[in-house]
Amino acid sequence: MVGRCRGMPIAELSQVSLYYELYGAEDAPPLVLLHGATETFRTGWYKQIEAFSAQYRIVGPDLRGHGRSSNPANKLDLRQMADDIRELLHYLGYEKAHVCGFSGGASVALFLAVRHLSCLESLILVSNNFELDKVRTGNAQFWNIERILRDHPKWWESLTKMHQVSPGQLLKWWEEEDVKRPNFKPADLTHITVPTLVMGGDRDPIIPLEQTIKLYHALPNAYLSILPGMGHGAPRYRPHLFNRIVLDFLEYVQKKEAIP
Structure with missing residues (x-):
């Protein structure tokens, strides 16, 4: 299974075909x-x-409906997407893993923790909302196809090359998922006891700083990192700082676990 990473590895799971890439020592x-x-x-x-691959075995899937992964359900549901990741881990032979998600991927990671905590060694949530009602109006504008075609034609063109489905279909799936997704309450997260790093930028136009801080306070074993002057996209726009913070956190977690 692992050796297939040089070709085009597809995990044929129970409800979806997930494309993934592997890097680092087995x-x-x-x-x-x-x-x-x-x-x-x-x-x-x-x-x-x-x-990251210098110290860790990177497991990098295309989420359901994205890139080369299928989406037979013809919709997006974060609970289902979290179940996909748990099944992928089992498919690859991993009982547990560190999981890091950005934005929508952080929402998937949080649902993974809520539904399948036993498969997590640690959790890293980057630019993730907590109370969806507080950002839903802005999200609806974000998914607006007319706005994207008018203001970001090059992004739209890149989406057509990036995914098997049309950009309009993908945006529609996310917009519909936003509408039906319930808010988390602090009580929903109290059982997430794995070490969790909550990261965000203090100038994020999509995820307000207060949401990042509320998420941090709702998690019982959380650490907070606020990046000054950063908007939505730390992994891409501040990679050296972002990578250092993540690697330091993971090193801390592993050293803490090694103490008898």
Whole structure:
């Protein structure tokens, strides 16, 4: 299974076919990287692969409906997407892994923790909302196709090359998922006791700083990192700082676990 990473590895899971990439030593601790909405593993994490794979076995899937992964359900549901990641870990032979998600991928990671905590060594949530009602109006504008075609034609063109489905279909799936997704309450997260790093930028136009701080306070074993002057996209726009913070956190977690 692992050797197929040089070709085009597809995990044929129970409800979806997930494309994934693997980097790093096979016996290194696994680190799953979950990309944001409308991205792929490669476009979302290309500035982290070299730094992270020096110490970890990188597992980089294209989320359901993105890139080369299928989406037979013809919709997006974060609970289902979290179940996909758990099944992928089992498919690859991993009982547990460190999981890092950015934006929409962080939402998938949080649902993974809520539903399948036993498969997590640690959790890293980057630019993730907590109270969806507080950002839903802005998200609706974000997914607006007319606005994107008018203001970001090059982004639209890149989406057509990046995914098997049309950009309009992908944006529609995310917009519909936003509408039906319930808010988390602090009580929903009290059982997430694995070490969790909550990261965000203090100038993020999509995820307000207060949401990052509320998420941090809702998690019982959380650490907070606020990047000054950073908007939405730390892995891409501040990669050296971002990589250092993540690697320092993971090193701390592993040293803490090694203490008898």
